[in-house]
Amino acid sequence: MFRFNKFHSNAFLIIILVLLLSSACKKKPVPEKVPAPTPYTITIPKGFPTNFVIPPDNPMTVEGVKLGHYLYYDGRLSGKADEGKPQTCASCHIQSHSFENGVGRGVGTNGNLTHNVMLPHVNLLWNPGTFGWNGSVPSIEDDVKETVVSPTEFASTPEKVVSAIKAIPMYPPMFKAAFGTSEVTMDRIAKAIAQFVRTEISSDSKFDRYIRGEEQLTASERNGLVLFTTEEGADCFHCHGGVGNPLMTTNLFYNNAKDSVFNTNDDRYSVTGLTSDIGAYKATTLRNIELTGPYMHDGRFQTLDDVINFYSSGLVYSKYANPLMHKLNPPYGHGAELNPQQKADLKAFLLTLTDTTFTHNPKLANPF
């Protein structure tokens, strides 16, 4: 019969002790505690749509936005600084130009000609997933990855980019704070930059303040607004927004009657294959339009006066012109047929879309 005597109880204790010790030796090292990143709260400006886009696999965090902010401005990002070719997003997307470059035809700092003129970074949080003039890029994250390899942009490789960023002592701890470990990957770089780009929000132009009842428009600006937002006027609002659509774009693609023959290699048709998209490009936002010439995807118009003259009397008939360009039809024919005063008024209104709070916002400026 088994009796639990002193000998047994000592042996029992020893066994427990051995077990405890051995398990203590085998125990994995306690993982170093990294505080979870702090959720970043986006403030949606008054009157702006609530259907903004943040991909579920890239939630915005304070640490992620901060990391993205530095990468966006770090010329070493291209992975080619050693070769004397530093380049980063801000080399082309310049804050004082609404994160466009505002100079000639999309010339990057390395002298490469980009195929099209630039697009600004403004309120891309609301882009439904059609980035680029023809909407071929589904997300900002994808745009970063394309920028890295594009022969007219970084002309680099993800490997070069990752190893350049990894080698800079300030970054691995920032990756750890943003993503939990200090591992630097192309995917994380793209995510962080996209988080920062989503904070590039413009909502303080004179027109915004007018809509909020904080400021009045001049008589000329008001007349321009009426022309912009009426079908009998210049009829711009169907494609470019306006009252009720402060993004100043529908983010849709139209053929706006510039030509009769079209390059179907880079238009919206090249993405969708729909004949209704032949010669169609994104109706870009008109926010900060003063700062982002030359105009149209191919930069054919140098000034806003050129653009207004085009919509007034320069429309070119083709069967692909969007039906909204109805001023191709009688009693018009070549456009809205504005008189000089109306042209001046329309231009005055377009200039109310400039947001200098945005172009001077220190939270979006070079952090270095």
Ligand code: HEC
């Ligand atoms: C060499 C100049 C250049 C550099 C550098 C550059 N871009 Fe661009 N970016 C462009 C041009 C040109 C376009 C218009 C592309 C098109 O659709 O043809 C563009 C378009 C975009 C768009 C689409 C905007 C829209 O409204 O659809 C995004 C997003 C973007 N760039 C992000 C970035 C990011 C992020 C970086 C840095 C990783 C970057 N770009 C670096 C030239 C540049």
Ligand code: HEC
């Ligand atoms: C049928 C839709 C449509 C209408 C109506 C329309 N636009 Fe456009 N607009 C576009 C498209 C599409 C583009 C870009 C076309 C391209 O690049 O080839 C554009 C481009 C522009 C640009 C240049 C944007 C840039 O970033 O280069 C300006 C400025 C502009 N439009 C102003 C106006 C004004 C002012 C009116 C009214 C007189 C107007 N638009 C009416 C569709 C339209």
